[in-house]
Amino acid sequence: NWPATLTMPLQRYCSYGAVTLGAYIALHSNSALDAGSVAGFMLLGGRVAGPLVSLASVMEDVQKAQASIEHVAWVLNRPNEKQALTHGLRPRFEGAIEFDEVTFKYEGAKTPALDKMSFKIPAGTMLGLVGRSGSGKSTVTRLLQGINRDYSGAIKIDGTDMREINLRHLRKSFGMVLQDNFLFRGSVRDNIISGRPGLSFEDAVSAARLAGAEEFIERLPNGYDTFIQEGSPNLSGGQKQRLAIARALVSNPKVLILDEATSALDPESEALVNANIQRIGKGRTMVIVSHRLSSLLDCDLIMVLDRGRTIDIGTHHELVERCAIYRHLWFQQNRHLDPEGFENDAKNSPALTQGR
Ligand SMILES: Nc1ncnc2c1ncn2[C@@H]1O[C@H](COP(=O)(O)OP(=O)(O)O)[C@@H](O)[C@H]1O
Ligand SMILES: [Mg+2]
Structure with missing residues (x-):
């Protein structure tokens, strides 16, 4: 977004600045610049600034496209499974x-x-x-x-x-x-x-x-x-x-x-x-x-x-x-089977004692 953010105010200030400065010069000095020239200058200036601003948005588009291509490439460049799908042994499985x-x-x-x-x-x-x-x-x-x-x-x-x-x-x-x-x-x-x-x-x-x-x-x-x-x-x-x-x-x-x-x-x-x-x-x-x-x-x-x-x-x-972890899970899910041994476990995990 930087190019767009930078060129936007620049474009604004350029055109308003040109009007202000041009008007000032046309009104106050005796130079060759008259109101008609200022208007002409504004028209032509717009023609020059327009493409510059759109250049900035082109840069933005290019970056977006780059990011998208990277995403697509990440998928497409993954090694495929073809080798493993067509080669290799085909044993009769027993299941060990x-x-x-x-x-x-x-x-x-x-x-x-x-x-x-x-x-x-x-x-x-x-x-x-x-x-x-x-x-x-x-x-x-x-x-x-x-x-x-x-x-x-x-x-x-x-x-x-x-x-x-x-x-x-x-x-x-x-x-x-x-x-x-x-x-x-x-x-x-x-x-x-x-x-x-x-x-x-x-x-x-x-x-x-x-x-x-x-x-x-x-x-x-x-x-x-x-x-x-x-x-x-x-x-x-x-x-x-x-x-x-x-x-x-x-x-x-x-x-x-x-x-x-x-x-x-x-x-x-x-x-x-x-x-x-x-x-x-x-x-x-x-x-x-x-x-x-x-x-x-x-x-x-x-x-x-x-x-x-x-x-x-x-x-x-x-x-x-x-197995402590298993015992913990088991009595957590089956409190009605709770032996007194669980009482000791429960001390270590206060949340489990609530409502008992
Ligand atoms: N696709 C993935 N990408 C990155 N990390 C993953 C992915 N799938 C699982 N994990 C991580 O691997 C660990 C084990 O996950 P998983 O086997 O799904 O656990 P479980 O099935 O026991 O809940 C977790 O820490 C999880 O965050
Ligand atoms: Mg899982």
């Missing part, structure tokens, strides 16, 4: 996952989102991830899908370094359900199959059954052919989530990731989804992120994260015994 000293920092962040994280789970494990918000739970799931790949350390699926695995194959073999899932315009069946070639109507039906969605789909006016509008205003949150789970299950993925998938649901819908989790988890590895610990009780293992580190990993009972 290992993180070995994985450190990852988001671009522009000061502290790493994951800090030397190490853990190992065998195939078929149902793993729960808990931790404060910002502790790195979603980051673990993103790295697992190969969305962010510039980490140090190693992530291994069934012992194979993830960097060597074909990304498209990896993502096809993994299922993912987020807190808010996008259902597009189309029938229920199309939303479940969602463009994957080679899947039939039967696949959609059995995925819906496994996800606990069959019950409400059959009550819809046209069953599986019911048309869903974009944003699906005619479905409840719980119904949407169950459809999203069906969509993730339809290709029978060996690894299924649920990142706060039930967090936005009402208790009844949440219970409905959780009731199916055990069945859904049969024969596959599950990674379940939830801030409600009660929905992780059935997990084989629960991992506690804090500031990008693995604090502890174990079963619910083990963690309640030995």
